[in-house]
Amino acid sequence: MANYNKVTQNMLRELKEIIGERSVWTSPEKMEPYSHDAVTGEKYVKYPEAVVLPGNAEQVARIVKLANRNLVPIVPRGAGTGYACAAVAHEGGLILSTEKMDRILEFDEQNMVLVVEPGVRTSEVQKAAQEKGYLYAGEPSSGDSSFIGGNVATNAGGLKAVxxxxxxxxxxxxxxVTPEGELVTLGGKLKKDATGYGMTQLIVGSEGTLGIITKVYLRLMPQPQQVMDLLAIFPSSAAAIGMVAKIMQTGITPVCVEFMDNRGIRCVEDFLGEKLPHSDNGHYLIVSVEGDHETVLEEQCMAIDELCAENGSLAVLVADPAKIWKARKSFGEANRARSLIFSAEDIVVPMSRIADVVEKLSELGQKYNMTIHCVAHAADGNIHADIMKEELPLEVWNRQLPLIQNEIYQFVYSVGGKLSGEHGIGYKRLELMEKFANPVELKMMRAIKKALDPNNIMNPGKIFRLE
Ligand SMILES: Cc1cc2nc3c(=O)[nH]c(=O)nc-3n(C[C@H](O)[C@H](O)[C@H](O)COP(=O)(O)OP(=O)(O)OC[C@H]3O[C@@H](n4cnc5c(N)ncnc54)[C@H](O)[C@@H]3O)c2cc1C
Known part of the structure; x- marks a missing residue:
């Protein structure tokens, strides 16, 4: 670990000069919400030494220069909805919250580009596009809470990624704003760019370790006029998942194909206090199609319906979108209500191997006597497996969790998968990353980090450690 300095009174004075007294917080009550993200468990909580809330990019640049000069870590933060413990100041120092940088800066209709600050809520970005007749296609389930800067920094996936x-x-x-405090624009309104390395895409998904995003140029597309959601219910998880490739091979490109296993369905049903169809024994596939012509969508839905019926579905229903998406989006909160401590795994495998992973998870759950609830962005090969602590004593949980994770990821890597499809590595998966990631790839990532952040002050101790 680098020898960082503490935030001194002098530094606090300088911070207040940059952004004003009321935007520098040091009291524990005000800093509590910034001491964790959506990951629960004592070891994931850490208070920063101060929280700073700049209002523009120039202020961010001055703060970063100050932190770099004083060798004080700085952690960029969006809404704190992350599932990787990546926006927490584990090595001390400053949290830089982007919540005051929440302006939609430009709607450029000619180029179909929306320019926004990082602290705009994802749902506000979607709304701003929609009001002008356009679609912003990023749609994480957390969109009512998360910020666009956080989405970019984690390369968020979600419900429209297929x-x-x-x-x-x-x-x-x-x-x-680079780790040395320089302000730079990477990419912009260009649809293509072969001018050297793809720096924009290096920043996407870098989890705040390579700089602080202060503005984002987003692609828009015309808003599709119609959406239809189907709920196909199967008697086993294997039958449901077996359908995914078949649906994708029809030539229809759905917006999403979401899987929910029966344990997850029943947990959500308890949480919402609402009866869900076939919750006694059903496993769900939620398939959405969208486009401009109702008749085309109807034909697509009929084709999917017939295919599911031929492959043993219990029922295929035209889903009530409000009800079914509430159920799907409540998965994480329902699990949290059942077990305050749980580990949200974010496995990604080639689509053809999802069924094998779900079967392996069931086998390992039995072996370790741990309940696992699964949902999947199935056509993306991305499985969210929530391993529940429930009544297990803490010491048993702490002992068993690494053992089951180890077996899960040995299997996942053996079938060509990886640790995270969309939540990122952060602090939570750092040890697994160092164990399972390709060593040459890891060496390349470390070299990039060292080159761009020579003092290792920008969100240190996330994704991997620097030796
Ligand atoms: C109920 C629930 C549902 C979810 N569903 C999904 C889903 O469908 N798909 C999905 O991908 N994720 C999902 N997530 C995870 C989470 O919402 C996403 O990772 C989201 O992108 C995080 O955004 P945030 O603004 O909360 O970022 P934070 O949690 O605040 O930060 C996340 C990371 O981004 C960095 N960061 C934030 N802002 C900046 C910036 N301006 N510049 C540089 N780095 C920055 C932080 O340092 C940190 O590394 C879900 C979470 C919850 C709680």
């Missing part, structure tokens, strides 16, 4: 890709595919450019 058709439109993850956040990466929506980002044309970013303005960045």
């Amino acid at each position: 058709k439109y890709g993850t956040t990466r595919q929506q980002v044309l450019g970013v303005q960045l």
